[in-house]
Amino acid sequence: xxxxxxxxxxxxxxxxxxxxxxxxxxxxxxxxxxxxxxxxxxxxxxxxxxxxxxxxxxxxxxxxxxxxxxxxxxxxxxxxxxxxxxxxxxxxxxxxxxxxxxxxxxxxxxxxxxxxxxxxxxxxxxxxxxxxxxxxxxxxxxxxxxxxxxxxxxxxxxxxxxxxxxxxxxxxxxxxxxxxxxxxxxxxxxxxxxxxxxxxxxxxxxxxxxxxxxxxxxxxxxxxxxxxxxxxxxxxxxxxxxxxxxxxxxxxxxxxxxxxxxxxxxxxxxxxxxxxxxxxxxxxxxxxxxxxxxxxxxxxxxxxxxxxxxxxxxxxxxxxxxxxxxxxxxxxxxxxxxxxxxxxxxxxxxxxxxxxxxxxxxxxx
Amino acid sequence: xxxxxxxxxxxxxxxxxxxxxxxxxxxxxxxxxxxxxxxxxxxxxxxxxxxxxxxxxxxxxxxxxxxxxxxxxxxxxxxxxxxxxxxxxxxxxxxxxxxxxxxxxxxxxxxxxxxxxxxxxxxxxxxxxxxxxxxxxxxxxxxxxxxxxxxxxxxxxxxxxxxxxxxxxxxxxxxxxxxxxxxxxxxxxxxxxxxxxxxxxxxxxxxxxxxxxxxxxxxxxxxxxxxxxxxxxxxxxxxxxxxxxxxxxxxxxxxxxxxxxxxxxxxxxxxxxxxxxxxxxxxxxxxxxxxxxxxxxxxxxxxxxxxxxxxxxxxxxxxxxxxxxxxxxxxxxxxxxxxxxxxxxxxxxxxxxxxxxxxxxxxxxxxxxxxxxxxxxxxxxxxxxxxxxxxxxxxxxxxxxxxxxxxxxxxxxxxxxx
Numbered sequence: 001x002x003x004x005x006x007x008x009x010x011x012x013x014x015x016x017x018x019x020x021x022x023x024x025x026x027x028x029x030x031x032x033x034x035x036x037x038x039x040x041x042x043x044x045x046x047x048x049x050x051x052x053x054x055x056x057x058x059x060x061x062x063x064x065x066x067x068x069x070x071x072x073x074x075x076x077x078x079x080x081x082x083x084x085x086x087x088x089x090x091x092x093x094x095x096x097x098x099x100x101x102x103x104x105x106x107x108x109x110x111x112x113x114x115x116x117x118x119x120x121x122x123x124x125x126x127x128x129x130x131x132x133x134x135x136x137x138x139x140x141x142x143x144x145x146x147x148x149x150x151x152x153x154x155x156x157x158x159x160x161x162x163x164x165x166x167x168x169x170x171x172x173x174x175x176x177x178x179x180x181x182x183x184x185x186x187x188x189x190x191x192x193x194x195x196x197x198x199x200x201x202x203x204x205x206x207x208x209x210x211x212x213x214x215x216x217x218x219x220x221x222x223x224x225x226x227x228x229x230x231x232x233x234x235x236x237x238x239x240x241x242x243x244x245x246x247x248x249x250x251x252x253x254x255x256x257x258x259x260x261x262x263x264x265x266x267x268x269x270x271x272x273x274x275x276x277x278x279x280x281x282x283x284x285x286x287x288x289x290x291x292x293x294x295x296x297x298x299x300x301x302x303x304x305x306x307x308x309x310x311x312x313x314x315x316x317x318x319x320x321x322x323x324x325x326x327x328x329x330x331x332x333x334x335x336x337x338x339x340x341x342x343x344x345x346x347x348x349x350x351x352x353x354x355x356x357x358x359x360x361x362x363x364x365x
Numbered sequence: 366x367x368x369x370x371x372x373x374x375x376x377x378x379x380x381x382x383x384x385x386x387x388x389x390x391x392x393x394x395x396x397x398x399x400x401x402x403x404x405x406x407x408x409x410x411x412x413x414x415x416x417x418x419x420x421x422x423x424x425x426x427x428x429x430x431x432x433x434x435x436x437x438x439x440x441x442x443x444x445x446x447x448x449x450x451x452x453x454x455x456x457x458x459x460x461x462x463x464x465x466x467x468x469x470x471x472x473x474x475x476x477x478x479x480x481x482x483x484x485x486x487x488x489x490x491x492x493x494x495x496x497x498x499x500x501x502x503x504x505x506x507x508x509x510x511x512x513x514x515x516x517x518x519x520x521x522x523x524x525x526x527x528x529x530x531x532x533x534x535x536x537x538x539x540x541x542x543x544x545x546x547x548x549x550x551x552x553x554x555x556x557x558x559x560x561x562x563x564x565x566x567x568x569x570x571x572x573x574x575x576x577x578x579x580x581x582x583x584x585x586x587x588x589x590x591x592x593x594x595x596x597x598x599x600x601x602x603x604x605x606x607x608x609x610x611x612x613x614x615x616x617x618x619x620x621x622x623x624x625x626x627x628x629x630x631x632x633x634x635x636x637x638x639x640x641x642x643x644x645x646x647x648x649x650x651x652x653x654x655x656x657x658x659x660x661x662x663x664x665x666x667x668x669x670x671x672x673x674x675x676x677x678x679x680x681x682x683x684x685x686x687x688x689x690x691x692x693x694x695x696x697x698x699x700x701x702x703x704x705x706x707x708x709x710x711x712x713x714x715x716x717x718x719x720x721x722x723x724x725x726x727x728x729x730x731x732x733x734x735x736x737x738x739x740x741x742x743x744x745x746x747x748x749x750x751x752x753x754x755x756x757x758x759x760x761x762x763x764x765x766x767x768x769x770x771x772x773x774x775x776x777x778x779x780x781x782x783x
Binding site for chain 2: 001002003004005006007010069132133134135137258261262272273275278279281282283285286289290291293294296297300301304310311314315316318319321322357
């Protein structure tokens with residue numbers, strides 16, 4: 001059957017996340033972006049919503065089952081509040097969700113309960129590399145088997161909260177395949193840059209470069225244990241998360257510019273009453289709804305183990321990247337000169353919107 | 366309720382059957398009837414009538430889904446099924462799909478605005494022995510999207526209790542097959558929109574059922590078109606046409622409300638996603654053909670690569686797939702809402718806006734990528750390009766539907782956003 005209505009549980013979750021996103025994340029967003037700092041309390045409050053906890057089974061300290069659809073709904077809602085804040089709240093998922101999805105039993109026992117049951121702690125992951133042709137399936141960072149150990153070398157970029165993290169999953173190229181490795185940050189050979197990354201957007205989020213110089217870890221550190229894991233599943237989950245966040249940011253831009261257009265007068269009428277503006281808004285809304293459905297379908301396919309789920313996740317992600325650009329650009333355009341001024345959030349939505357093409361790996365459903 | 370994307374089994378089965386029909390009864394004759402405009406593919410029409418009758422469908426309208434007593438309540442999927450049927454038939458040939466026998470938009474108007482007696486009276490014929498057609502006459506030379514500018518008049522003759530209709534209608538899809546008395550066809554009808562009180566504007570607008578062969582009605586012209594050439598598009602002139610009193614759909618008295626007109630608009634809410642579905646069928650045909658030809662020529666699409674590593678053709682094909690699928694999902698959502706009796710004016714128009722955009726873009730791009738092969742009439746691709754364009758025009762142009770979407774999201778009336 002087809003059905004487009006979130007179930008009761010999802011509606012409750014979306015309601016709670018939406019409230020937090022609007023009241024807490026969004027009201028703090030401007031200040032956080034300008035000062036490049038997110039209040040600790042803000043992150044803790046988001047963590048207490050229990051998104052990760054709700055998608056982790058009881059055996060590992062949680063109280064539910066993971067659903068990509070439910071997560072996608074939550075990510076959209078949260079990113080609609082503020083992208084940087086949303087990514088910060090969800091950073092521990094970058095470490096926990098791959099373990100939940102692909103980790104060995106031993107790895108699950110070792111990490112999940114202590115992350116799930118505790119306060120927000122910056123467990124993180126490193127996927128992105130600083131190269132124009134960065135491709136998650138062709139990483140430059142390498143992992144090589146050496147006796148009973150793996151030796152990793154290379155450089156990672158845009159790693160959230162690396163400085164404070166106790167451990168991270170580092171993705172590396174193992175004989176042509178991308179594989180994750182669980183690495184405590186105090187492992188010798190792993191070094192974190194002193195300076196934070198400076199990007200066009202999401203400035204409130206602490207991101208760091210991470211260097212790996214012959215970092216040696218036991219073979220049991222490989223995600224999934226000796227036989228490893230299917231990275232495609234993780235990549236699809238990351239793409240769906242990115243796409244959902246893109247839908248959220250685009251929705252924020254549409255709502256703000258729409259409200260503005262209904263207030264702002266020109267030539268004796270509200271500018272929203274002019275077809276030139278009204279049509280832009282109609283197209284933005286249509287684009288968002290179309291891509292949202294594509295993302296939902298991809299998430300549903302992933303949850304149900306459908307054959308083409310990974311391809312669909314790629315299509316949804318690729319579509320979402322274009323949608324975010326189209327919508328957030330128009331958000332600025334509708335406000336005209338005011339859209340270019342940082343007092344209004346649409347310029348930040350535009351900067352954040354541009355990021356989705358290269359920020360895969362900063363969120364996962 | 367939950368979020369689900371599983372195509373219901375009955376729909377998958379129908380798609381399978383219709384695909385065979387599309388390949389054997391439609392594609393095989395597509396070119397012939399594109400080049401011989403106004404010729405009638407009797408074989409296809411007869412076949413479809415027999416096939417639909419034997420399956421109890423009768424015509425391409427959503428099935429009545431009354432649950433059997435005591436049976437477990439099933440989810441209604443009438444409009445979803447219809448959308449899938451139309452998509453597949455249009456994948457075969459959209460011109461042929463448009464002349465599939467049955468009530469079409471004419472019956473839809475009776476369904477939406479008629480009384481139970483009228484429905485029983487006018488709609489039973491589509492299950493008869495012969496293929497039967499009905500058409501909707503709305504557009505006039507001076508009234509396209511602005512249907513309130515309609516000049517056709519209907520006046521009640523108090524003495525005979527008949528309506529007398531005068532005016533001229535253009536762009537009537539299936540007008541010839543619905544009105545002209547072909548011996549191969551059953552007795553059809555046209556639904557004519559006319560004003561019974563020009564001072565009342567939209568509130569005075571009513572639809573009238575005019576039986577085929579009625580005196581005073583003439584098919585003045587059959588249009589020569591860019592595409593969908595197997596489908597006849599008629600100009601119909603009405604001079605002192607007399608129809609029985611009971612052939613008026615809706616109330617014969619005019620109150621200063623717009624309910625009469627809303628009947629027509631409600632029909633559009635139901636039919637817009639179906640027109641979108643039709644366009645998507647054409648676009649899918651073009652995209653599948655393109656991918657097939659690319660494969661033959663040794664071009665593979667490397668899904669999963671970052672955009673900046675893809676070739677131009679790969680980017681185009683991937684974008685086309687995204688456009689096609691997301692447009693289809695908007696259609697599915699709109700008809701799912703219709704099936705579940707949720708108001709879907711916005712979603713209907715969104716699906717039409719998107720489908721109009723993507724079907725034209727996809728067919729245009731496919732022709733471009735195929736180079737001389739795309740432009741040649743050896744293949745159907747150039748025909749699909751011509752056929753696709755109508756999607757963004759009929760049943761409300763892309764612009765009119767943008768207006769509908771804009772009013773919905775802004776909460777504006779027609780006065781606030783003209």
